[in-house]
Amino acid sequence: MLTLERTDHRTRSQRVYNEALKVAMSDRVMLPDHLLTSDSRIQDMPRGIRAVYDSYYWAAHSLKARAWLQAVIVFNIMLIGFDAFLDPSLILPSLVIRGAIVTAILLALWILWGRERGHAIQGASLIVVSATIVTEAGILGFAGGEPLFERYLNGGLFTVATAILFFPIAFVWTMAAVTLAMVLYVVMLAIGPVTEPLIAVFTGCFYCSAMVTFASTRKAALRSHWKSFKSKVRELRDQETLEQLNSELRLAASLDPLTGALNRRAAQEETTRICENGAEDVAFLMLDIDDFKSLNDRYGHATGDDCIRQVAQCIAENLRSCDLVSRYGGEEFCVVLNGATKDCAFAVAERIRESIERLRIGEPGRPIDRTVTVSIGLALRHGDEIPEKTIGRADEALYTAKRTGKNRTVIAPVPSDGTNPSPRPGEQHRRAVA
Structure with a gap:
């Protein structure tokens, strides 16, 4: 006792x-x-x-x-x-x-x-x-x-x-x-x-x-x-302060300084974690601002940076808390949609594309005299496909969107070793939005 x-x-x-x-x-x-x-x-x-x-x-x-x-x-x-x-x-x-x-x-x-x-x-x-x-x-x-x-x-x-x-x-x-x-x-x-x-x-x-x-x-x-x-x-207290500083440093190291979105390295780590945890219906969007070089050359780097910031903000506003957005490089972004079917992912991509098309870039009262658009490539992860391969297919779909007129979303075909059948001829074209 x-x-x-x-x-x-x-x-x-x-x-x-x-x-x-x-x-x-x-x-x-x-x-x-x-x-x-x-x-x-x-x-x-x-x-x-x-x-x-x-x-x-x-x-x-x-x-x-x-x-x-x-x-x-x-x-x-x-x-x-x-x-x-x-x-x-x-x-x-x-x-x-x-x-x-x-x-x-x-x-x-x-x-x-x-x-x-x-x-x-x-x-x-x-x-x-x-x-x-x-x-x-x-x-x-x-x-x-x-x-x-x-x-x-x-x-x-x-x-x-x-x-x-x-x-x-x-x-x-x-x-x-x-x-x-x-x-x-x-x-x-x-x-x-x-x-x-x-x-x-x-x-x-x-x-x-x-x-x-x-x-x-x-x-x-x-x-x-x-x-x-x-x-x-x-x-x-010293330990708490040190942990807080380390946390802030880790956060700063994982974010893109211009847009506040995840940087490429941090996005790759998060994407790998999501896939390793057995998440289903994971979709990847690769987005690229159309004709960004001409916009940057004509209006200057400040306007170009403002354009990238507003595009990043617009993408984030159209996502859920479980989704990820990262600046993949330059004017290119990568979005990871967690638990999204093909139709759902396409709807999100279109919503993002249309929202960006309505943006007005420039100083207050002096917007630029052109519309900002993006091309989007969409790919769904199949089976145990590694994230890099799915992103690669989304990137190829993005280039297809660029070649076929820009300002559109193109769905990548299912990989040849996937469990779902390949898309029928013309399906990709029907999914492309002019």
């Missing part, structure tokens, strides 16, 4: 840990970058930052407190047999105190540390541990008489000293637990059966000094954990 609950606690604390880091990393208003590099203290931070850090700190260190409590519970139960071995008269008080009362208290604290609690509850838990362990040692030692009293009492102080190292609580609560343990120790010495008081005092001073030292270590550890938290958040 303890093992299963411990596994659940690991999962829960890991989730809280990740959520706290995510909030701290993303909320730059709550935790500005300059606070991550300044020599700040968590006590000086706004309440929102402290709340996030407390969640992070509990998730990162609560397992230590629970592991200590679990170990002490097991060890305390084992000591029942040790008590009976040293003094058979201790069996009954040991069963009541160790086996019932102390085990119940420690188990309740173990359950309490399974969830994130407030500072006061976490701090009070160590005070309860301190009071329980020292009182238990004193009562059982008193019942065992002079030979066992000092040993049990010193063992109780030692146990509290180890708890200070494992309980991740604020320094003020740690010192409160240390002070309580020392006061209880002195009271027990004053009323208990002590064989050699001077030696008992010296031994108590040794353990008390150890606890103070451990408490000082806890204070330094708290500062170190806060710095570690800031360093972790800063590292995650």
